[in-house]
Amino acid sequence: MKGHVRKRGSKWCFVVDVGKDEKGKRIRKWFSGFSTKKEAEKALAQKLTEINSGTYVEPSKEKFETFITSWLEDKKINVRPSTYGTYKWLVTKHIVPGLGKYELLKLSPLHLQKFYRDLKNAENPLSDEIIAKIHTIISAALNKAFQWGLVPKNVAKLVDNPRFSKREMSIWEEEHIIKFLQVAREDRLFIAFFLAITTGMRRGEILGLRWKDVDLEKGVLAVRQTLSNSGDSFQETKTKSAQRTIALPDQTILELKKHKRKVASEKLFAGPSYVDNDLVVCTSIGTKVLPRNLIRTWYRLIEKAGVPKIRFHDLRHTHATLMLKQGVHPKIVSERLGHANIRITLDTYSHALPNLQEEAAKQFGNILFNEHTSKKHFNL
DSSP: OOEEEEEETTEEEEEEEEEEOTTSOEEEEEEEEESSHHHHHHHHHHHHHHHHHTOOOOOOOOBHHHHHHHHHHHHTTTSOHHHHHHHHHHIIIIIHHHHTTSBGGGOOHHHHHHHHHHHHHSSSOOOHHHHHHHHHHHHHHHHHHHHTTSSSSOGGGGSOOOOOOOOOOOOOOHHHHHHHHHHHTTSTTHHHHHHHHHHOOOHHHHHTOBGGGEETTTTEEEEOEEEOTTSSOEEEOSSTTTSEEEEOOHHHHHHHHHHHHHHHHHHHHHGGGOOOOOBSSBOTTSOBOOHHHHHHHHHHHHHHHTOOOOOTTHHHHHHHHHHHHTTOOHHHHHHHHTOSSHHHHHHHTGGGHHHHHHHHHHHHHHHHTOHHHHHHHHOO
16 A cells, blocks of 8 residues: 655645555545644554554544444344343433544543543432443444444543442341241232242342242242343343252242242132233232332331341342351352352352351361371371
8 A cells, every 4th residue: 555745735644545446446545634744654654554454444424422322223132121221221311422422433532531530420420330331331332333344443442441349238147037027928029028038039030930930849940031120021031041940948839839829819819800921929910010019018028127128139149148158059059049150159259258168177177187087196
């Protein structure tokens, strides 16, 4: 590829061959606005390097708003509806208003850094976790732009990932669980709370559980679908590992049998007006329980029971922590929770591990250096 520098008026510019058209004719591009010949020569050398290395991108006036909106529509067919809803809210509510005005090719690391800083220092600041998620979306969109040859590089990779602290985990002790269940027993959503505590299932998994996925004879249930956060649709589990079989304690089997008889009675009473979705957790006429209604009941019962206020999701953490403390192997806990791998389980519940290590060390010493062995070999 060739190019040369020349002066136009008081400014310097350069022209470069960027390729050939369909008829084999050279395509030439002019780049102007340089104050000195040296600046123009330096820019020419850089442009020739881009062309020769295949990183040259044809200049475009396309706005970042146009591109990321188009990218969002493409993502609609590749992600779950709930995930798409989150993406759409973050793009339309925050990303487009903050960065949409910039041309895609002119978006810079400084623009992104200032954007994140403004989100953090706003009158109603976003959490670090949300800002980190926004950065992930922007980086994914720009990575696609790079793959398609619309930008020479992904500038989001030149910005430090916004850091956020994990939300502090709160769990209940055994006495809190018993006290809560005693109060909650008379509520028709009792079985949802009981399942959360004894299986570690997520809220959406519990509200999407069907009777056909429960085998009371074998004492297991299968997680196959979830109810969306908005409560408007059922969908497959987010990951393959989330589709799992969970063994049930005898107490849970007993409670499910009692609940099934209650549901059968309600179905008979409602007659033709009953909506049979085969749901374990449902209203008195068979319709799905909305997540917001479950949470409303959850906090009402917590206050009534006088136990520490924790999130519904913390019942999942409570289940896992108690199992680890009881000596259950982390691999089993990981499978019950539907984690992609055991490392997630160990990282999430590392707070429970020091005590486990201490107990394991004691057991190891007791077994290896038992009384007989100690006296014989160590003169104890």
